[in-house]
Ligand SMILES: O=C([S-])c1cc(C(=O)S)c[n+]([C@@H]2O[C@H](COP(=O)(O)O)[C@@H](O)[C@H]2O)c1
C-alpha cells in the first residue's frame with residue numbers, strides 16, 4: 001500500500017450554488033464566475049485557443065441592478081451587423097430579434113469586408129472544439145452543453161442532431177457563452193454545482209422568425225426534469241444556453257438553502273427589472289458527503305476476461321470498491337453479482353461503463369450510509385523495518401489495531417521470514433512503545 005495515501009484527510013469538494021431567482025443566460029453565468037474571482041484575462045486567453053479571435057470580443061464591466069453591484073460580460077460578435085457592443089441580442093432579458101443554434105438554413109451572411117468564418121453546423125462546432133488546444137475538461141464540458149442544445153433544437157424542429165444549423169448571427173455568441181462557461185468552471189476549480197429552482201419568465205420573445213413563447217421551446221425542452229419558477233411576467237429570464245448549463249452540470253436542487261457560503265458573486269443581465277436582474281453564484285466549501293451508493297448487476301452471460309476488464313475500468317473511473325458474489329439465478333444459471341461502491345458524483349460515469357463494458361442491461365442502485373470509526377495511522381519501527389499501523393477508536397477507546405498487510409508482506413519477502421513473524425514483531429513493537437493511545 002502506498003503509505004503517503006494514508007495521510008490523505010477528508011476530501012474537500014468545491015461546490016457552486018446558483019441562485020437563479022432572475023433566471024440564467026450564458027453571459028450572466030460568465031459574469032458571476034468572473035465576479036467570484038475568475039481572471040478575466042485568463043478567460044480571454046483560454047477562449048483564444050479556439051482560433052476565433054477575429055470573430056468576437058469579450059468585454060467586462062462593473063454594473064449594478066437596484067443597487068447590487070456585479071460583473072457584466074458582453075460578447076461582441078463581429079459578424080452581427082446589429083451588434084454594436086451593448087445590449088446586443090444575446091443579452092439576457094432582451095426583446096429584439098435573435099437567432100441562435102437553430103435548424104433553419106437561410107443565408108444570413110453579412111459582408112463587412114472581413115474574412116469571417118462561417119460556422120453554421122453543429123458538426124463544425126464539435127470539430128473546432130475537439131481540434132482546439134482547450135483542456136480535456138473544457139472540451140468535454142462544452143460538448144456536453146452543446147449536445148443538450150442541439151438535441152433540443154433537433155427535437156423541436158423535427159431534424160436530426162447533425163442537421164441542426166447555427167444561424168450566421170448567434171453562432172459565435174453561443175460558442176463563446178458555452179466554452180466560456182466551461183473555462184470558468186475549470187478556472188474556479190468547481191467540482192459540483194447545485195441550484196435553486198430556475199426562474200424562466202413568462203410571455204413572448206421576438207425571434208428571427210416571429211414571436212416565441214417564453215420559455216422558448218428549446219429552453220423548455222432542455223429544462224425537462226428541472227424545477228422552474230415563472231414569477232417574472234413579460235420577459236424571457238432563461239435562455240437555451242443558460243438552461244443547458246444548468247441541465248449539464250447541476251446535480252442537486254436542494255429544497256433548503258442550508259449552506260455555509262464562502263464567497264458570493266453576481267453576474268448581471270441586461271434589462272432593468274423590478275427585481276435585480278442578476279445571477280447570484282455562491283461558493284460553498286463543504287466536506288464531502290459520506291453518503292455513497294451501491295450499483296449492482298447480476299451477470300450470467302459474459303466472458304470472465306471481459307468482466308475483469310469492466311471491473312478494472314470501473315475502478316479507474318472512480319469506483320471506491322467492487323466485490324463479486326457468486327449467485328444462482330433463475331433457471332438454475334450460475335452468475336456473478338457485481339456490487340460497485342460509488343460516490344454520488346461518479347454514478348453517471350460508472351453506470352455508463354457498466355452498460356457498455358458488461359452484458360447487463362439493467363442495474364439496481366441504492367444509497368448506503370457509511371459509519372466510520374475515527375482512525376489514526378502511525379509508523380512503527382520493528383526489527384524487520386518500518387510498518388504503518390492503523391488504529392480505530394470508538395468513543396475515544398481503541399477498538400481495533402492493525403498493521404497494513406501490503407507493507408508486512410513486503411517485509412516478510414525482503415527479510416525471508418514468515419508473514420506471521422512480521423505480525424508478531426509489530427505486536428511486540430506496539431507493546432514496547434505503548435503507541436496504542438497516541439491520537
Ligand atoms: O431564432 C429563433 S427562431 C429562436 C428559436 C428558439 C427556440 O427555442 S427553438 C429560441 N430563440 C431565442 O434565441 C435566444 C438564444 O439565446 P442563447 O443565449 O441561448 O443563445 C433566446 O432568446 C431564445 O429564446 C430563437
Ligand code: NI
Nearest residue numbers: 102103153218
Ligand atoms: Ni429553435
